[in-house]
Amino acid sequence: MASLATALTATRAQFSNDLTYISGMAPKSANNPAHEKDGMQVLSREDTESLNLCKTMMKRGECPPLMVVFDPVEGFTVEADKLIKDLTIITEYVGDVDYLQRRENDDGDSIMTLISAANPSKSLVICPDKRSNIARFINGINNHTQEGRKKQNLKCVRYNVDGEARVLLVANRDISKGERLYYDYNAYEHEYPTEHFV
Numbered sequence: 159m160a161s162l163a164t165a166l167t168a169t170r171a172q173f174s175n176d177l178t179y180i181s182g183m184a185p186k187s188a189n190n191p192a193h194e195k196d197g198m199q200v201l202s203r204e205d206t207e208s209l210n211l212c213k214t215m216m217k218r219g220e221c222p223p224l225m226v227v228f229d230p231v232e233g234f235t236v237e238a239d240k241l242i243k244d245l246t247i248i249t250e251y252v253g254d255v256d257y258l259q260r261r262e263n264d265d266g267d268s269i270m271t272l273i274s275a276a277n278p279s280k281s282l283v284i285c286p287d288k289r290s291n292i293a294r295f296i297n298g299i300n301n302h303t304q305e306g307r308k309k310q311n312l313k314c315v316r317y318n319v320d321g322e323a324r325v326l327l328v329a330n331r332d333i334s335k336g337e338r339l340y341y342d343y344n345a346y347e348h349e350y351p352t353e354h355f356v
């Protein structure tokens with residue numbers, strides 16, 4: 159975890175492993191998966207139990223086998239420190255929950271969609287600039303090249319978990335020790351420029 163501490167210190171963020179609801183931003187009651195425009199899949203009871211177990215283990219200091227590594231081109235990146243099996247929950251994407259409309263001119267490069275609502279005033283985003291975990295250091299694939307797309311080893315999925323929208327990063331194949339983790343920043347929306355990504 160020392161390397162995650164370095165990355166958090168460099169970005170002036172505090173460690174947090176849960177979505178946070180800060181006064182003046184979106185309240186927890188705004189995080190209603192029913193607002194999602196095409197509906198949101200419900201996480202099964204079994205997978206909810208696995209997610210809760212992952213979070214409890216992290217609170218006890220039992221962390222997933224991940225390392226944050228600095229790369230001169232990609233910035234902070236995350237690598238597997240052990241074989242990770244297909245379908246493993248890697249991490250939840252966390253940070254402060256806010257309304258998309260309040261963040262439209264925010265130049266942060268780590269804002270994640272939480273709810274894409276039919277009524278745009280109800281759309282929510284996760285902003286990991288002040289409070290976050292390892293998720294915001296995981297890099298993205300270049301959507302414009304075949305080599306870029308081949309690097310993808312995680313999928314980013316949004317679920318209704320006990321009535322709250324949550325974003326999970328899950329392995330979409332076995333990942334070898336030393337492999338860097340990548341997912342598609344444009345899996346839901348196609349707005350993140352990645353043509354300059356390696």
Ligand SMILES: C[S@@+](CC[C@H](N)C(=O)[O-])C[C@H]1O[C@@H](n2cnc3c(N)ncnc32)[C@H](O)[C@@H]1O
Binds near residue numbers: 294296354
């Ligand atoms: C969510 S952050 C990921 C963590 C970031 N590398 C850092 O140092 O904080 C997204 C930013 O990381 C960089 N990045 C992500 N994937 C990349 C890639 N495949 N190649 C180069 N840079 C990448 C870009 O600067 C992007 O705007």
